[in-house]
Amino acid sequence: MDDLNELYQDIILEHHKRPRNFRALPQPTHRAAGHNPLCGDEVEVYLAVCDGRIEEVAFQGQGCAISRASASLMTEALAGKRIDEARKVFAEVKDTLSGDAPEAGMDEIGELAALQGVRRFPARVKCATLPWHAFEAALEGTKRVSTEGWGDLSRFGAAEI
Amino acid sequence: MSLDKAQEIAPETLAQVRGSFPILAQKIGDHPLIYLDNAATTQKPLAVIDAVTRYYREDNANIHRGVHALSQRATSAYEDARASVARFIGAADSGEIIFTRGTTEAINLVAWSFVRPRLKKGDVILLTEMEHHANIVPWQQVAEASGARVVPAPVTGAGEVDLDAFRGLLQREPVALAAFVYVSNSLGTVNPVEAMLAAAREAGVPTLVDAAQAVSQRPLDAASLGCDFLAFSGHKLFGPTGVGVLYGKRAHLESMPPYQGGGDMIANVSFAGTTFKGPPERFEAGTPHIAGVVGLGAAVEWFKGLPREQLWAHEDALVRRATEGLSGIDGVRIIGTAREKVSVISFLLDAAHPHDIGTFLDAEGIAIRAGHHCCQPLMARYGVPGTARASFSIYNTMEEADRLVTAVRRVARFFS
Numbered sequence: 001m002d003d004l005n006e007l008y009q010d011i012i013l014e015h016h017k018r019p020r021n022f023r024a025l026p027q028p029t030h031r032a033a034g035h036n037p038l039c040g041d042e043v044e045v046y047l048a049v050c051d052g053r054i055e056e057v058a059f060q061g062q063g064c065a066i067s068r069a070s071a072s073l074m075t076e077a078l079a080g081k082r083i084d085e086a087r088k089v090f091a092e093v094k095d096t097l098s099g100d101a102p103e104a105g106m107d108e109i110g111e112l113a114a115l116q117g118v119r120r121f122p123a124r125v126k127c128a129t130l131p132w133h134a135f136e137a138a139l140e141g142t143k144r145v146s147t148e149g150w151g152d153l154s155r156f157g158a159a160e161i
Numbered sequence: 162m163s164l165d166k167a168q169e170i171a172p173e174t175l176a177q178v179r180g181s182f183p184i185l186a187q188k189i190g191d192h193p194l195i196y197l198d199n200a201a202t203t204q205k206p207l208a209v210i211d212a213v214t215r216y217y218r219e220d221n222a223n224i225h226r227g228v229h230a231l232s233q234r235a236t237s238a239y240e241d242a243r244a245s246v247a248r249f250i251g252a253a254d255s256g257e258i259i260f261t262r263g264t265t266e267a268i269n270l271v272a273w274s275f276v277r278p279r280l281k282k283g284d285v286i287l288l289t290e291m292e293h294h295a296n297i298v299p300w301q302q303v304a305e306a307s308g309a310r311v312v313p314a315p316v317t318g319a320g321e322v323d324l325d326a327f328r329g330l331l332q333r334e335p336v337a338l339a340a341f342v343y344v345s346n347s348l349g350t351v352n353p354v355e356a357m358l359a360a361a362r363e364a365g366v367p368t369l370v371d372a373a374q375a376v377s378q379r380p381l382d383a384a385s386l387g388c389d390f391l392a393f394s395g396h397k398l399f400g401p402t403g404v405g406v407l408y409g410k411r412a413h414l415e416s417m418p419p420y421q422g423g424g425d426m427i428a429n430v431s432f433a434g435t436t437f438k439g440p441p442e443r444f445e446a447g448t449p450h451i452a453g454v455v456g457l458g459a460a461v462e463w464f465k466g467l468p469r470e471q472l473w474a475h476e477d478a479l480v481r482r483a484t485e486g487l488s489g490i491d492g493v494r495i496i497g498t499a500r501e502k503v504s505v506i507s508f509l510l511d512a513a514h515p516h517d518i519g520t521f522l523d524a525e526g527i528a529i530r531a532g533h534h535c536c537q538p539l540m541a542r543y544g545v546p547g548t549a550r551a552s553f554s555i556y557n558t559m560e561e562a563d564r565l566v567t568a569v570r571r572v573a574r575f576f577s
Contacts, residue, residue: 003524004520004521004524007520008517008575013576016576038532039515039516039531039532039533039546039547040532040533040537040540040545040546040547041546042546062546063514064513064514064515064516064517065513065514065517065576066516066517121520123520124516124520
């Protein structure tokens with residue numbers, strides 16, 4: 001139960017129930033869909049970037065408490081950041097979730113540190129990283145990204161590359 | 162057949178069955194393991210574990226062609242298992258039993274060796290919307306290779322095949338083969354296979370029954386079913402993973418080219434040309450999973466020795482109890498409410514995603530599955546990305562069913 005409370009911290013549950021920036025941007029400069037074929041979760045991430053700065057981040061889609069809270073926290077953490085700063089935050093989050101970062105070193109990512117509980121649940125790490133991968137794909141102009149590499153993008157899938 | 166009339170099983174028999182599964186006597190953290198992921202794979206009884214161990218300790222050798230004692234013992238064990246399986250599923254003779262890696266390979270074998278050579282442009286392979294990916298993707302591959310189409314018969318809101326639509330498609334379309342699941346792994350629906358097979362016969366269409374989920378749930382008799390092919394996996398019948406069975410009518414098997422080439426499937430090889438053995442060896446290229454086959458044979462013999470009708474009635478009672486309990490929780494929606502249903506409860510909870518349910522239950526030692534259960538088209542049919550699925554087997558107890566319900570109630574409270 002301790003691990004569960006660590007995973008489902010109050011911040012996570014709160015963002016799950018009341019996700020921030022849970023909407024489509026009418027005219028995004030960047031957007032991408034993240035897909036986890038293992039569970040069917042989909043998240044669409046929208047960015048409004050102006051002069052190298054992310055002015056707005058929003059998302060839509062369906063997912064578990066972890067992926068939804070992660071997406072919601074992400075939109076708050078990245079809004080107002082320069083692209084290079086945002087990429088740095090993503091790198092830190094990735095290290096945090098994969099267990100490469102020491103727990104003590106996560107103060108600088110603020111509320112995002114609430115995601116660290118996922119480290120003890122290897123099966124759930126992809127839930128937390130899904131929106132971040134969609135964010136990165138949006139920056140890079142990839143329309144669709146999968147947690148399982150290119151496997152679900154074959155011609156038998158419904159996906160357009 | 163009616164399971165309702167089966168005599169109630171004695172508690173000591175149930176305890177004995179459960180006691181045959183050493184894996185169940187463990188804790189996950191502080192909680193006793195409650196294994197409710199039986200539709201993914203069943204646990205293995207001592208009879209199977211011991212047979213595999215004994216094979217490796219005492220009999221291991223390559224089969225066929227060996228003149229030494231171990232090879233002869235291994236060959237006997239392998240062929241005895243084939244005979245066991247043949248009797249178990251009512252095959253006319255052992256030659257109709259081909260050992261494969263599992264249901265998936267069995268279906269691929271039929272797709273490429275039976276259907277592909279016969280398939281013409283515009284032909285239809287008829288499935289249902291409730292098929293597992295293993296009974297969809299191989300057909301898409303052969304259809305693409307021949308310009309044929311894969312058409313699924315619709316499934317009703319309750320999770321039953323629309324039998325009229327299935328019959329209509331058989332009559333209207335140029336169907337080359339109808340392939341369908343006997344028991345759905347994601348909904349628990351027991352399909353009216355007798356009626357579906359009769360309709361196919363009437364239309365002169367050959368059939369494949371995917372019995373992966375049915376094999377531990379229903380008596381199987383290929384001859385009385387009258388299907389052309391039937392496939393199942395060892396690991397859902399208390400046997401090892403990596404081994405399965407394709408049953409095929411002898412006349413079909415004899416007409417089919419090999420699926421893979423290699424050793425053990427040839428009559429004579431020369432660089433001028435090669436001739437092949439007859440079935441079943443023609444379809445078993447290379448050294449097979451001998452220990453797996455031995456384990457599967459042991460699983461079949463063990464299972465046949467049980468009071469199966471009574472155990473199935475017990476399992477039905479577990480599913481009823483858990484269904485009633487879960488239905489009483491606010492926000493629970495059960496996907497799949499077929500009149501004939503076994504073993505499986507797929508459900509959704511308003512407040513929590515299936516993955517969150519799965520993680521929460523795991524922390525209480527309860528193993529369920531969350532996701533699409535390799536049935537993405539079916540999940541799309543219900544407009545959901547996936548479900549939480551609890552699936553029961555003969556060794557589960559009423560107490561476990563109750564603990565599942567209590568834990569799901571806690572999940573609902575936690576996330577609401």
